[in-house]
Amino acid sequence: MTATVDAPQASAPSSADPTVRQRWRRWRTTIGVLATGLVVIAVAVILRPSGHGGDLDPRSYDATGTHALAALLGERGVRVDTETTVAAATATAAGTLVVVNPGRLDDSSLAELAGTPADLVVVGAGPAELEGLGLGVRTAGEIVGPMTVDPGCGLPAARTAGSIIIGAGAGESTGAFAYRTPPGGMGCYPAAGGHAVVSFARDGRQITLVGDGAPLTNDKLATAGDAALALGLLDAHPDVVWLVPALIAPASGARHASLTSLLPSRLKWAFLQLVIAVVVIALWRGRRFGRLTPERLPVVVRQAETVVGRARLYRRARSLDRAADALRAGARDRTARRLGLGNAYPPDALVDAVSARPRPGRGRSAREVAALLYGPTPADDRELVSLAQELATLEREVRAS
Numbered sequence: 001m002t003a004t005v006d007a008p009q010a011s012a013p014s015s016a017d018p019t020v021r022q023r024w025r026r027w028r029t030t031i032g033v034l035a036t037g038l039v040v041i042a043v044a045v046i047l048r049p050s051g052h053g054g055d056l057d058p059r060s061y062d063a064t065g066t067h068a069l070a071a072l073l074g075e076r077g078v079r080v081d082t083e084t085t086v087a088a089a090t091a092t093a094a095g096t097l098v099v100v101n102p103g104r105l106d107d108s109s110l111a112e113l114a115g116t117p118a119d120l121v122v123v124g125a126g127p128a129e130l131e132g133l134g135l136g137v138r139t140a141g142e143i144v145g146p147m148t149v150d151p152g153c154g155l156p157a158a159r160t161a162g163s164i165i166i167g168a169g170a171g172e173s174t175g176a177f178a179y180r181t182p183p184g185g186m187g188c189y190p191a192a193g194g195h196a197v198v199s200f201a202r203d204g205r206q207i208t209l210v211g212d213g214a215p216l217t218n219d220k221l222a223t224a225g226d227a228a229l230a231l232g233l234l235d236a237h238p239d240v241v242w243l244v245p246a247l248i249a250p251a252s253g254a255r256h257a258s259l260t261s262l263l264p265s266r267l268k269w270a271f272l273q274l275v276i277a278v279v280v281i282a283l284w285r286g287r288r289f290g291r292l293t294p295e296r297l298p299v300v301v302r303q304a305e306t307v308v309g310r311a312r313l314y315r316r317a318r319s320l321d322r323a324a325d326a327l328r329a330g331a332r333d334r335t336a337r338r339l340g341l342g343n344a345y346p347p348d349a350l351v352d353a354v355s356a357r358p359r360p361g362r363g364r365s366a367r368e369v370a371a372l373l374y375g376p377t378p379a380d381d382r383e384l385v386s387l388a389q390e391l392a393t394l395e396r397e398v399r400a401s
Helices: 020-047 067-075 087-091 107-112 127-132 155-160 226-235 265-285 304-318 322-338 347-353 366-374 380-398
Strands: 079-083 096-100 120-125 139-143 148-149 163-166 177-178 186-191 195-200 205-210 239-243
Touching: 020 265, 067 079, 067 107, 067 226, 079 087, 087 096, 087 107, 087 239, 107 120, 139 195, 148 186, 155 226, 163 186, 163 226, 177 186, 239 380, 304 322, 322 347, 322 366, 322 380, 347 366
Parallel strands: 079 239, 096 120, 096 239, 120 205
Antiparallel strands: 139 177, 148 163, 177 195, 186 195, 195 205
16 A cells, blocks of 8 residues: 655755845945945045046036136136136236135235236125225125126126126125225126126226126026127237136145045044955955865864754754654655665655564554654644654664565
8 A cells, every 4th residue: 555645845955055035144244344444445535636627627627616617718818717716816817817706815815816917807705705805896795696686887898798797696605795896897687786797997907806706607607698708808928827726725835745645644544444455355355265164163063962953953943844754754764765765765665565574463554654753743842752653663673684
């Protein structure tokens, strides 16, 4: 009589094969350190000074840059040279000197600019910058916009341009300023109790104050008469020197400072230690690749201690199913080897081979053997102990036969 027994479930992956969670726990420290290093490198690259310039810079193609205005001036035969230091700007300025972002300059630099023999155009100068220039001009107020304003003056560039939009702001500017017109000067585009553009002669040169740099930018140049006003103010001479002060001005007579030279020495050493730590951790955690290989244990653990320890874990977790499966799997494997069935044996073949063995007194039926080797999970600890005893008896019977 042959009993039909369900095939056993596929064996679980070997404990030597690491799972995805185990791999993540093993590599998460290394991945975190490498990710931090990449973030530091990315931030350093982003903060590195760029050659494309910034706000109101003729080299910048951004919305707040002035590359479009420089291109229009070039089409009119006006050469625009960009400088970042006051010394270089005053040394090369012969026609028109344009100063943007004057808030980045100190009083001595502003006084040096005020003494240049070239025509001077200052964009976005606030009260502190006007005091540093010493031109005798004061602010009338801050323009809140944007607003469209008519020229209201006889300045040729303003009459040609017509109305413009002011108060839109440009880049890092805190606002648009209106100025009081000095004696003998001319104020255009009235707003906030003063004028957004003031022009006057001083010591044989023309000085123009533009309270808002927005009409000069790439984004606003095509709006209203902004382009005509900018060209009219800057094309009086064939050469224009455009001063864009750096955010961090180099010391007088010193070379341009790099980003690393501005860092404290302690921070440099800390960064070097971080790099060394990353390399050491990468070598330590990456010493083994691929599947795990068995190694000799540093200590010898008795088999009985392992069995008792695993049994206690099963008992604590109330894992009767796993304990029963372990007992049955061990008994099946040992019995199959004893009967010469090898490692890959069908359940039916094992049950038939065991039931065919003679037993003292009477033989075991195929149903009894199947229930013993592939039966249900015991309901409690007593049934589990009984199962272990029956399996041990079955193994003794097979050996005896």
